[in-house]
Amino acid sequence: MAKFEKANSIGEWLDQRLNTKELMRVGVLEYWIPKNINFLWSFGIILATLFGILVVSGIFLLMYYKPDTDLAFYSVNYTIMQEVAYGWVFRNMHAVAASVVFLAIYIHMFTGIYYGSYKSGREMIWLTGTILLIAFSAEGFSGYMLPWGQMSYWAAQVITNLFGAIPVIGPDLVIWIRGNYVVEDATLTRFFALHVLVIPLIIMGVLGAHMYALRIPHVNNQDGEDIDYEAEARKFKSGDKRNSKVMPFWPTFVAEDVFVLGAFLTFFFYLTFFHFGFAMDPINFIPADSMKTPPHIYPEWYFLWSYEVLRGFFFSSDMGLIAFGIANHIFLVFPWLDRDPAIKPMHKRPLMKWWFWSFLLIMIALTVWGKLPPTGINAYIGFVLSVAWLSWVLILLPLLSSIERKS
């Protein structure tokens, strides 16, 4: 065993045993972040905070929630909402954070797309990020089922049915996932297990990988500039902090992030206390009834765009499902659909600039039409938007980016 000197402080005592000084140095003090970034780079920290809020508020809901079809609805809508002291605060926080986390994810993703932060060395950051999006979607879906209201039930019914379209094994797979011929008690309890343990564990693991993946390529900056980190770090450490292009993660970057985080959390708590209705559908305050579909069912806002891609092909459910499958996975291969390896923000890419803003518009339009009843003219608009979405990612993205690479 190593020989231990008597320590003069708690810090020293810990350092002797856990090598904390070195850990801090490598982990945060000499983790270099470029200075040329803006508030959009704070969304990673915002997301990490929102995940923390979800975990903590979730733990408190878990203390009264009952994953049983006879008890679930009342354990949420009566026990937690009316009896438990501040139970409603935890529920509002959990519901609002679950909704707002997707807003932050989409901003974070589109920031990455705008600045080209997904390619030429940063593929693993992007890939783990997309897996986080899929894991959060699964987490959102499984959580939505738990209050066992009408929307919970019918969302579960429709989404589990999607697997029935898989050739050969589909119908049996649906029964297996549900543990019954219909969505029922077994389904609720297993999705509860997924929601409170399995998926959060996966998220934590992938989150670790996401942050680790940032270490080698470092975060991108507003101009896509290729920074010589060793030289800039040396400059910073030698005292020339002003002229160095980088800053340490702790304390400088975090200190800046805290302001953006503060603004975001103000917005978040405003929603939690005064405007939580958007995160809790009124139809979900009616207990689940397997014999009666609500007149108009739609998913939460963050799934609307892909839902509209599914519905867009109103004349063929197979085509709709294929398009939906593409929509949910295509972001995984985004770095390879962009054929231009140069890291540049969109405003320096003459063609892709148009592609980016029109793509964002298509996503927003899909979200709007996803909420409208799919009748009459809306069905055709949905179809046009879905086809546009597919051509924007599958055709225009590779095409325009390779034209740019050659010019």
Add this chain to the structure above:
Amino acid sequence: MADCKRRAFVKGAGAALGVTAAVGGGFALYGMKRAWDPLPSVVAAGVTEVETSSMDQGDVGQVEYRGKPVVILKKTDEMPANEERDVVINGERFTVNILICTHLGCIPAWTGEMFKCACHGGEFDSSGVNTFGPPPTPMVVPPFMIEGTKIVLGKEGPEYAKIKAAKA
């Protein structure tokens, strides 16, 4: 020489370990798969009997069969007959369908002349055949058997076999 033997031993031990782990992993996966299968009590869910003698033409009745809604419609003379799907009891025509939209599983509503699905606008005629919108196939006819004027869901009779054969 000794080195050779040692390497062979390590290889053999490695292979044995690999096979054992693969078999164990296989069992574990199988166990997990089976744990999610429907419980025996669910599989053995009972039969549902429907008495049709009190129904008038144009009446629709809804029952629950294995957790799913089943709709039984006694057709009026104006409703087109469907030789492949109609269930004929004492000369009266009935249609029996699992009232679940074949698109994504919502429950269509009977409007008086057709079944309309609110979710994505699918429509089915009085025989349960898809006529408009995303539903790719007619509604499913549940297994049934005719006993006198009763329709027994969950048992397979010759009338059901005929409908099933017509579909295939």
